[in-house]
Amino acid sequence: MKIAVTSSGATLDAPVDPRFGRAAWFVVVEVATGAFTVHDNTQNLNAAQGAGIQTAETVSRLGVEVVITGHCGPKAFRALQVAGIQAVTGATGTVREAIERFQKGEVKQATSADVEGHWA
Amino acid sequence: MKLAIASGKGGTGKTTVALCLALSADGPVRLLDCDVEEPNCHLFLKPQIRQYDAVTLPVPMVDAAKCDGCGECRRLCQSNAIALLKGKAVVFPELCHSCGGCAKICPTGAIHEVEREIGFVEQGASNSVEFVTGSLNVGQPVAPAVIRAVKRHAASTGLTILDCPPGTSCAMVASVRDADHVLLVTEPTPFGLHDLKLAVATVRELGRSFSVVINRADAGDGRVVEYCRTESIPVRLQIPEDRRIAEAYSRGESVLPVTPGLREDFRQLLAEVTR
Numbered sequence: 001m002k003i004a005v006t007s008s009g010a011t012l013d014a015p016v017d018p019r020f021g022r023a024a025w026f027v028v029v030e031v032a033t034g035a036f037t038v039h040d041n042t043q044n045l046n047a048a049q050g051a052g053i054q055t056a057e058t059v060s061r062l063g064v065e066v067v068i069t070g071h072c073g074p075k076a077f078r079a080l081q082v083a084g085i086q087a088v089t090g091a092t093g094t095v096r097e098a099i100e101r102f103q104k105g106e107v108k109q110a111t112s113a114d115v116e117g118h119w120a
Numbered sequence: 121m122k123l124a125i126a127s128g129k130g131g132t133g134k135t136t137v138a139l140c141l142a143l144s145a146d147g148p149v150r151l152l153d154c155d156v157e158e159p160n161c162h163l164f165l166k167p168q169i170r171q172y173d174a175v176t177l178p179v180p181m182v183d184a185a186k187c188d189g190c191g192e193c194r195r196l197c198q199s200n201a202i203a204l205l206k207g208k209a210v211v212f213p214e215l216c217h218s219c220g221g222c223a224k225i226c227p228t229g230a231i232h233e234v235e236r237e238i239g240f241v242e243q244g245a246s247n248s249v250e251f252v253t254g255s256l257n258v259g260q261p262v263a264p265a266v267i268r269a270v271k272r273h274a275a276s277t278g279l280t281i282l283d284c285p286p287g288t289s290c291a292m293v294a295s296v297r298d299a300d301h302v303l304l305v306t307e308p309t310p311f312g313l314h315d316l317k318l319a320v321a322t323v324r325e326l327g328r329s330f331s332v333v334i335n336r337a338d339a340g341d342g343r344v345v346e347y348c349r350t351e352s353i354p355v356r357l358q359i360p361e362d363r364r365i366a367e368a369y370s371r372g373e374s375v376l377p378v379t380p381g382l383r384e385d386f387r388q389l390l391a392e393v394t395r
Binding site: 047048049050051053054056057060075078079082083084 | 194199200201203204205206210212214215261
């Protein structure tokens with residue numbers, strides 16, 4: 001299973017980016033093997049509008065089943081739902097720590113957006 | 121004659137000036153409240169509303185059975201209103217600017233347009249003033265469509281006054297772009313001057329005739345007057361800082377009776393800009 005974590009840098013030790021749609025980077029991890037890839041989100045980060053929706057499309061294309069992030073707005077949440085991707089909000093610390101908490105089952109799936117659109 | 125009242129900075133007195141002009145005019149006058157995100161002229165005019173019309177915009181609807189996920193619509197959309205999710209185009213109508221391109225470009229004919237309500241326009245009258253106001257529904261981002269619907273009610277002859285939204289973004293441009301004259305209302309503060317410069321640059325770009333009204337004229341410093349002199353921009357009127365004006369405004373009353381000579385000043389101003 002692949003999971004994506006929003007990241008403010010291109011490494012596992014970078015802090016989790018609290019924004020979903022306008023995250024700087026995504027770290028995509030294959031949970032079974034621990035292998036990971038990093039993905040630059042600059043194009044969506046700079047979108048005039050609809051960043052969350054397009055970012056949801058990006059992670060959907062990467063074959064991700066779970067997204068771990070700080071906050072997720074209503075349109076992004078709906079897009080993730082349509083794509084069949086689980087959202088986990090409230091992540092803090094480094095990307096590595098967020099992945100470990102997920103593996104230990106210490107996080108739970110968000111059932112709705114946790115912020116208004118354009119919160120940051 | 122379309123006379124637009126704009127400002128750049130919010131809270132400088134656009135509505136006050138628009139109402140004073142409408143209530144000072146001798147002939148028939150029409151007042152359009154184009155500040156559709158926060159319309160407020162009705163609070164002062166208390167008009168009898170006799171007509172209500174919904175404002176709608178065409179937005180795409182995807183027939184999932186026909187959509188083969190080619191992504192042409194999504195690549196065309198400049199508003200990021202379409203995403204390709206699970207091999208199908210998914211529309212986020214609140215972001216759509218209704219260009220219609222997606223429906224035209226779709227190779228399988230999977231997209232047709234449906235009307236989506238985004239606001240409304242009301243028409244009415246208050247004594248001698250014909251009144252039109254628009255309101256954008258909460259959560260809707262596309263104000264210019266409602267503004268254009270309001271402006272379709274501009275009088276073909278006689279005087280139409282437009283109370284415009286603050287700022288210099290799409291909503292302000294949509295309001296002032298075809299005005300015969302734009303009155304920029306400002307205040308003599310650093311903020312007022314800063315945003316006045318932005319507004320001046322905007323109306324110059326739009327090729328509009330314009331001049332300035334300074335409200336609360338003795339509240340700040342002389343830099344706005346100095347700027348206008350340097351730029352050869354006429355200052356038509358300076359409204360004094362007067363607590364009684366603020367009090368009348370806060371009660372939703374006309375401020376004209378408060379200051380002796382104010383009505384005559386506005387008549388004079390109207391005569392100058394409509395000449």
